[in-house]
Amino acid sequence: MKTIIEPFRIKSVEPIYFNTKEERTSILEEAFYNPFLIHSKDVLIDLLTDSGTSAMSSNQWAGIMQGDESYAGSPSFFRFEKSVRDITGLPFIIPTHQGRASEKILFSILGGKGKYFLSNTFFDTTRANIEFSGAEGIDCLCKEGKLPTVAAPFKGNLDLAMLEEQILKYGAANIPLVLVTVTNNSGGGQPVSMENVKGVRSICDKYNIPLFIDACRFAENSYFVKLREKGYADKTVRQIAEELFSYADGCTMSAKKDAFANIGGFLAMRDEKLALDCRNLLVITEGFPTYGGLAGRDLEAIAIGLNEVLDENYLQYRIRSIEYLTQKLVAAGVPVMQPAGGHAVYLDAKGFLPHIPVDQYPGQALVGALYVEGGIRGVEIGSLMFGKYDETGKLVPAALELVRLAIPRRVYTQSHIDYVAEVIIEVFENRNNIKGMSILEEAPLLRHFTVKMKMLD
Ligand SMILES: *Cc1c(COP(=O)(O)O)cnc(C)c1O
Numbered sequence: 379m380k381t382i383i384e385p386f387r388i389k390s391v392e393p394i395y396f397n398t399k400e401e402r403t404s405i406l407e408e409a410f411y412n413p414f415l416i417h418s419k420d421v422l423i424d425l426l427t428d429s430g431t432s433a434m435s436s437n438q439w440a441g442i443m444q445g446d447e448s449y450a451g452s453p454s455f456f457r458f459e460k461s462v463r464d465i466t467g468l469p470f471i472i473p474t475h476q477g478r479a480s481e482k483i484l485f486s487i488l489g490g491k492g493k494y495f496l497s498n499t500f501f502d503t504t505r506a507n508i509e510f511s512g513a514e515g516i517d518c519l520c521k522e523g524k525l526p527t528v529a530a531p532f533k534g535n536l537d538l539a540m541l542e543e544q545i546l547k548y549g550a551a552n553i554p555l556v557l558v559t560v561t562n563n564s565g566g567g568q569p570v571s572m573e574n575v576k577g578v579r580s581i582c583d584k585y586n587i588p589l590f591i592d593a594c595r596f597a598e599n600s601y602f603v604k605l606r607e608k609g610y611a612d613k614t615v616r617q618i619a620e621e622l623f624s625y626a627d628g629c630t631m632s633a634k635k636d637a638f639a640n641i642g643g644f645l646a647m648r649d650e651k652l653a654l655d656c657r658n659l660l661v662i663t664e665g666f667p668t669y670g671g672l673a674g675r676d677l678e679a680i681a682i683g684l685n686e687v688l689d690e691n692y693l694q695y696r697i698r699s700i701e702y703l704t705q706k707l708v709a710a711g712v713p714v715m716q717p718a719g720g721h722a723v724y725l726d727a728k729g730f731l732p733h734i735p736v737d738q739y740p741g742q743a744l745v746g747a748l749y750v751e752g753g754i755r756g757v758e759i760g761s762l763m764f765g766k767y768d769e770t771g772k773l774v775p776a777a778l779e780l781v782r783l784a785i786p787r788r789v790y791t792q793s794h795i796d797y798v799a800e801v802i803i804e805v806f807e808n809r810n811n812i813k814g815m816s817i818l819e820e821a822p823l824l825r826h827f828t829v830k831m832k833m834l835d
Pocket residue numbers: 429476477478479501503504559563592594631632633634635642643
């Protein structure tokens with residue numbers, strides 16, 4: 379088997395600005411050990427997120443020039459709507475400026491006190507929007523999904539028995555929808571099998587609860603189904619995606635992920651009354667229903683990107699580059715989430731830094747060490763992002779302490795990835811020098827974005 383090459387040539391490049399370890403040490407200190415507070419020009423390899431960081435294609439840039447900026451009824455909207463409808467089969471399609479705007483609209487209408495939402499794992503903005511409405515979100519992730527080093531093909535699956543238990547516990551009437559996140563971003567970018575989605579569908583049918591998909595990485599998930607699930611090897615990824623959406627009553631989407639756009643999202647559904655309510659809220663928050671907070675040019679970029687992302691040569695390169703980095707780290711003994719997920723490599727910070735207790739945020743400590751050693755920016759997905767406090771003010775830690783290194787789409791080459799592996803292995807060899815962290819200042823919701831921290835002695 380020959381090397382799987384990047385399935386593109388590079389037409390336009392952006393410089394990387396190099397700095398020294400000493401400079402990065404003081405930059406990190408000035409940013410209060412929060413990677414979101416570091417300026418991007420001070421970062422060598424930016425793996426903070428794969429969101430909105432994709433390289434657009436020459437076709438997408440050509441689409442940008444075709445964008446029609448009419449306030450109402452722009453042809454760009456109709457091209458966007460057709461792309462979304464062709465893949466999802468959902469009749470009502472509402473553009474938004476990004477995924478969380480879709481969530482805000484949906485959960486403002488369906489949420490509120492006394493309501494419960496169930497999922498494999500709610501992404502952070504999703505959970506925040508649910509909680510902000512007064513409702514509660516409950517994760518029903520399968521057991522193997524919580525074991526970072528146990529290899530299983532579909533670690534994003536819901537635990538169907540737990541799902542049904544929770545429905546009985548809270549009452550179907552209080553559960554406005556079940557949300558399946560594909561792939562499971564916060565749980566390691568792990569895929570959900572078609573069989574599991576069908577299982578969720580039949581439980582939802584039994585209790586008459588709508589099923590929605592958080593579709594941010596629908597193409598990566600569909601490619602995993604093709605590779606790993608019996609009966610799908612001969613189907614195209616587009617056919618698999620169409621089947622996935624056929625089980626859904628609706629979806630939320632961030633076009634900043636599997637649509638190669640730098641901004642955008644949408645909300646889509648089958649229920650006409652719900653769509654009407656959503657559009658009414660859209661008009662006062664995002665904009666008129668044929669642009670929803672986006673420029674016509676953004677709608678064009680999304681329309682084109684949604685089709686490009688289903689290209690199987692691209693998906694093969696995409697999934698392989700994540701697996702390539704994962705395998706290099708596993709070979710060096712670095713504890714990583716296995717198998718490789720779809721968009722990111724997840725370091726297991728508990729295994730990496732066993733000498734740092736969870737209430738000293740080992741994930742955040744590791745994020746800092748990777749930045750200082752090699753200018754790599756990742757993000758903690760652990761107790762800083764998802765931890766809660768009990769009545770006595772004691773930290774209730776998250777299930778996992780992970781550091782996510784998200785790989786932007788079509789941006790970095792194999793030598794960048796080789797460099798990332800070298801830096802991580804270097805940090806791993808010197809892991810005993812890494813110290814724990816404490817919080818100086820934090821916000822009540824999504825605290826990881828603005829938190830200020832210090833390093834303990
Ligand atoms: C990114 C993401 C969102 C939110 O989308 P934004 O465009 O960042 O607002 C929701 N769910 C998942 C799974 C995501 O990865």
